[in-house]
Amino acid sequence: MEFSRISEKYIAAAALTEAAYLDTAWSENQIREALERDDTLYLIATENGELCAVLSCVFSLYEGMIENLAVDENHRRKGAALGLISLAEAEAICRNAEQLSLEVASRNAAAVSLYEKAGFVKAGIRKGFYRKQNDDAIVMIKEIKK
Numbered sequence: 001m002e003f004s005r006i007s008e009k010y011i012a013a014a015a016l017t018e019a020a021y022l023d024t025a026w027s028e029n030q031i032r033e034a035l036e037r038d039d040t041l042y043l044i045a046t047e048n049g050e051l052c053a054v055l056s057c058v059f060s061l062y063e064g065m066i067e068n069l070a071v072d073e074n075h076r077r078k079g080a081a082l083g084l085i086s087l088a089e090a091e092a093i094c095r096n097a098e099q100l101s102l103e104v105a106s107r108n109a110a111a112v113s114l115y116e117k118a119g120f121v122k123a124g125i126r127k128g129f130y131r132k133q134n135d136d137a138i139v140m141i142k143e144i145k146k
Contacts, residue, residue, distance in 0.1 A: 001052065003083050006031065006042045013051040014044060021070040023132045026056065041091050045071075045080040053080035057088045057100070064092040066102040069111075085118045092144050099144055103137035105130050115140050 006014060011031050018025035026034070034040040034056060041064075045053040052075035056067045066088060071080050085100075092100055103126060104111045120140035129137035 001045050001047050001078060001080060001083060003043060003045050003087055006035065006044045006054070008032075008035075010044050010046070010051050014042070014054045017051060017054055017070050017072055018068055020072075022068055023130055024068055025070075026068060031056075041088060043084050043087050045075075045084055047075065047078075052078070053084055055081075055084035055088055057091070059092070059095050059097060062096065062098040064088060064095070064097045064100045066100060069102070081114055082118055085115075089142070089144065097144055100142045102140050103129060104140060105133055106136040106138050107133070112138060112140075118142065 011028050014031055015026065015028040031042060034042045039059050041057045041059070043055045044051055051072070053069070053071040055069045057064050058067055069081060069084065089100060100120075101123070102115065102120065104115060106125070120142045122138055123141045124139040126137040126139060129135070
C-alpha cells in the first residue's frame with residue numbers, strides 16, 4: 001500500500017469514497033480547494049493505482065483536526081487507516097501541533113477501536129452530532145509527542 005497527498009487524478013474517486021461511507025463527505029470541489037489551502041492536508045492510500053482510503057485534516061494553531069477518514073470496504077483491515085493516521089501525525093509534528101483530534105460515531109465500535117489502537121483517547125461526547133444516523137459523536141484526542 002502506498003500513502004501520499006492527494007493529486008488531481010484521485011479527486012473524483014476520493015469524493016465517491018467519502019460519499020459512500022460518511023455523512024460528512026466532502027465534494028470534489030471541497031477536496032480540490034483543500035489542495036490549495038495551507039491549513040488543510042488531504043491524504044490517500046492506494047494499491048496498484050486504486051484508491052483505498054482517504055483522510056483529511058485541518059490544522060489550526062497547535063491542533064490538527066481529522067475531519068474525515070474513509071476506507072473502502074474492499075481494503076479494510078490492511079493498514080490503510082493506521083498508515084494515513086501516522087502520516088497525519090507526522091505532519092502535525094512538522095507543524096508543531098500539540099494534538100490531533102477527531103469525532104467518531106458512538107455506535108461505530110470498529111472505528112473507536114482503531115483510533116484507540118492509534119493512541120487516541122476519549123475526551124467527550126457531542127450529543128446528536130450525527131443527525132442522519134441519530135447517533136452521538138465521541139470526541140477523541142491524541143497528544144503529539146515530539
